[in-house]
Amino acid sequence: MELMELSKTAMIIILGAIGLSAFGIVFGLLYKGIDRKLSAHMQGRIGPPIRQPFRDVSKLFVKENIVPENAIPWVFNLAPLVGLVATISILLYLPIAGFPSLLDNGIISPKGDLILILYLLLIPSLAMVVGGFASGSPYATVGAQREMATMIAYEFPLAIIIIAFAYRLYAQQASNVFTLSTITTTPIWGIVGPVGFIGVIILLLALVIVTPAELSKIPFDAPEAETEIAGGLLVEYSGRNLAMFYLTDGVKTVVMASLIVALFFPYNLSPIFGLKEIPAFAVDIAFYLIKVLLVIVFSVTLIRVAIARLKINQIVYTYWVWVTLIALFGLILLMWDQKAMAELNWEPVLEMLGVI
Numbered sequence: 001m002e003l004m005e006l007s008k009t010a011m012i013i014i015l016g017a018i019g020l021s022a023f024g025i026v027f028g029l030l031y032k033g034i035d036r037k038l039s040a041h042m043q044g045r046i047g048p049p050i051r052q053p054f055r056d057v058s059k060l061f062v063k064e065n066i067v068p069e070n071a072i073p074w075v076f077n078l079a080p081l082v083g084l085v086a087t088i089s090i091l092l093y094l095p096i097a098g099f100p101s102l103l104d105n106g107i108i109s110p111k112g113d114l115i116l117i118l119y120l121l122l123i124p125s126l127a128m129v130v131g132g133f134a135s136g137s138p139y140a141t142v143g144a145q146r147e148m149a150t151m152i153a154y155e156f157p158l159a160i161i162i163i164a165f166a167y168r169l170y171a172q173q174a175s176n177v178f179t180l181s182t183i184t185t186t187p188i189w190g191i192v193g194p195v196g197f198i199g200v201i202i203l204l205l206a207l208v209i210v211t212p213a214e215l216s217k218i219p220f221d222a223p224e225a226e227t228e229i230a231g232g233l234l235v236e237y238s239g240r241n242l243a244m245f246y247l248t249d250g251v252k253t254v255v256m257a258s259l260i261v262a263l264f265f266p267y268n269l270s271p272i273f274g275l276k277e278i279p280a281f282a283v284d285i286a287f288y289l290i291k292v293l294l295v296i297v298f299s300v301t302l303i304r305v306a307i308a309r310l311k312i313n314q315i316v317y318t319y320w321v322w323v324t325l326i327a328l329f330g331l332i333l334l335m336w337d338q339k340a341m342a343e344l345n346w347e348p349v350l351e352m353l354g355v356i
Contacts, residue, residue: 013092016102020091028250029053031257031293035301042305053250057243065239070136079131080237080244086123087251093117094258095184097281097288098268112178114162117259118155121214124248125151128223128233135236143232146312147216147223153319154213154220160327161203161210164334165263168192171338184266192337199333204264206327211256211299213319215249218304222312257295265291 033050040047067073092102093113101113125147132144162178165188169177172191176182188200213220224232234245269287270280310318 013102017088017092020096020102021088023096024088024091024251024254025247027289027292028247028252028254029057031253031296032250034293035253035296038297038301039305042301053246057246060238060243060246061240063239065241066236068135068137068236071236072134072136075134076131076236077241079127079134080241080248083124083127083248084244084251086120086127087248087255090117090120090255091251091258093180094255095180095262095266096258097284098184098266099284100181111176113180114166114178114183117180118158118162121252121255122151122155124252125216127248128245131237131241132233137236139229139235140233142229143223143225143235146225147233149312149316150213150216150220150223150319153316154210154323157206157319157323157327158210158214160324160331161207161263164199164203164327164331167331168196168334168338180262184262187266188264192334194337196334196337199330199337200264202326202330202333204260206323206330207260207263208299209303209323209326210319211260211295212303213315214256215253215300217300219307219310220315221309222315225309253296253300254292257292257299260295260299261288261291 030050030053032053033048036052037047037050065077067076093116095101103113129144129147132140132147165183166177168188168191169182169186172186174182174186189197192200212218216223224234229235234242237245268280268284270276270284273283275283
């Protein structure tokens with residue numbers, strides 16, 4: 001009986017992984033198309049059709065895959081695949097539309113999956129760095145160096161944001177504070193006071209600023225910078241390898257937006273309307289997709305339309321100084337709020353504000 005249960009769970013995970021892969025790729029490309037269309041209208045242009053990313057990928061997959069003469073072929077060809085697989089793997093740990101993650105079942109119960117997600121988010125960038133160095137191109141080498149500097153810069157404020165969540169949940173005597181299921185079932189907005197509420201908003205702002213760098217979007221796209229280093233990391237890639245990097249970017253966009261939704265907006269509409277089963281599933285999925293779209297619009301589209309590309313030294317300075325200070329300020333407010341909540345009776349105030 002136990003063997004049959006394990007086999008059933010393994011089959012569910014395999015089929016679920018295939019389904020999540022298709023979900024991430026399809027909606028990643030769809031959101032890329034919407035992002036391009038919206039940014040074009042904001043700049044007074046018509047822009048490409050929303051289905052253009054699907055056309056681009058299908059066209060790249062039938063193109064010849066060229067390997068530069070000075071490249072290390074097996075590393076050059078393996079890097080795009082590693083980046084795509086690592087990005088899709090993150091979807092297995094994310095709670096989609098408020099439902100438990102695929103790997104959070106009766107047999108497998110992830111502990112500290114948020115830390116694992118932080119490491120997995122590094123792999124696509126590292127794959128691009130390794131692929132850039134392996135291509136043997138001077139442009140790609142410059143892009144790889146810039147990508148490493150950018151990674152070092154934005155990972156620090158991102159880690160502070162995660163620590164802030166864990167600290168506040170630990171103060172609530174929650175278990176497994178680095179686990180997404182704990183965070184989504186204990187929304188941060190409901191356990192903080194007025195000061196902590198401001199701190200959470202500041203942490204959200206910091207994560208919104210981190211997102212375009214994580215996705216290598218303007219104004220933090222110095223590692224690619226087509227007008228400066230001809231595409232940088234991707235200058236020598238073509239055919240299916242370039243298509244896989246393109247898919248990685250789309251899936252990672254969904255991943256980052258879903259992570260923000262899971263941390264800050266883990267709410268569903270079905271409990272409000274008293275829906276169950278299929279109607280509840282449909283409403284929650286639709287609401288989740290809308291939340292993801294809004295996060296992408298505010299953290300990617302608006303920022304890259306409003307701000308020009310920064311130099312690499314400006315990018316590093318921005319994250320090491322300003323964004324880190326913003327994240328630290330949010331953490332300090334949460335710590336201050338926790339101390340105030342422990343010493344004073346905030347319940348009448350919170351009830352007045354409608355927080356509880």
